Amino acid sequence: MSEECNHDCSSCGAECGERSAGKADFAAKPNAASRIGRVVAVMSGKGGVGKSFVAAMLAVAAMKRGLKTGVLDADVTGPSIPKSFGLSGGTYKSADGIEPSMSNAGIKVMSLNMLVDNPSDPVVWRGPIIAGVVKQFWSDVHWGDVDLLVVDMPPGTGDVPLTVFQSLPVEGVVVVTSPQDLVGMIVGKSVKMAQLMGKPVLGLVENMSYLTCPGCGEKINVFGEGGAERLARRFSIPETVRLPIDPSFAAAVDAGAVETVDLLEFESFAAKILQI
Helix, strand or coil: CCCCCCCCHHHCCCCCHHHHHHHCCCCCCCCCCCEEEEEEEEECCCCCCCHHHHHHHHHHHHHHCCCCEEEEECCCCCCCHHHHCCCCCCCEEECCEEECEECCCCCEEECHHHCCCCCCCCCCCCHHHHHHHHHHHHHCECCCEEEEEEEECCCCCCHHHHHHHHHCCCCEEEEEECCCHHHHHHHHHHHHHHHHCCCCEEEEEECCCCEECCCCCCEECCCCCCHHHHHHHHHCCCCEEECCCCHHHHHHHHCCCHHHCCCHHHHHHHHHHHCC
16 A cells, blocks of 8 residues: 555556455445446547547447447547537436437437537536546436447546546447557556556557558558558557548547447447457
8 A cells, every 4th residue: 555545446457455345335336227237438648539430430330240339538628529520519417317418320428518508618626526427427318329439538547537447337449549659658657557457458540541642543641551560569458440531530429429430440440359
């Protein structure tokens, strides 16, 4: 036990006598009227690598394979999932709990942006409050019958990822990176956190991996190459996929039409890591 221990294991990931004595069970109760099959988290130690895009595409890929899917937006201070799916406005509360919004293709989504008056206002909250909201998204939201719930994590390895790993039954993690070695170094922290918390890394997505020349079709490695392979070898990550820089992806997200993006290589990757 650390000399600075305050006996609150919810704010600490260290393995010590206090935790192993069985006093630290932070599992949050699921919504009583919901049946959630699998929970997969999408995370990255670095912001700006397209983590939310990957989270949305993972839900879309599973939906195309016939699974009932949902997205829990745990990136409370920077939520972008609702806009990706073209969702705006609030939710409502039923007898079973807070009802998530439904996308055009039938994906259930819950995000803080659906609960505030002005989605562009900043969320200036301390970590424990944000972590509490994430647990409410699990316990108080009526997800109904969902085969796969994708959790879009915030960047980094702070309060919210720790809360998700300790409170939700996450069965695996998808890590998002970009080709630069500097990014890989930072993203490696997320991989190590997942391993520390006993959560297997199912796969690695290298976003913005290359640009295809519209004239000749040559792949241009704008930010370098080989970063994903090196990271995967370092941490023994079984599956990787490289996604291109494509202006049509950004246009679809801005238009709230992420479900119209066709990424066959990513769909194949998702089928492998989810075994569907």
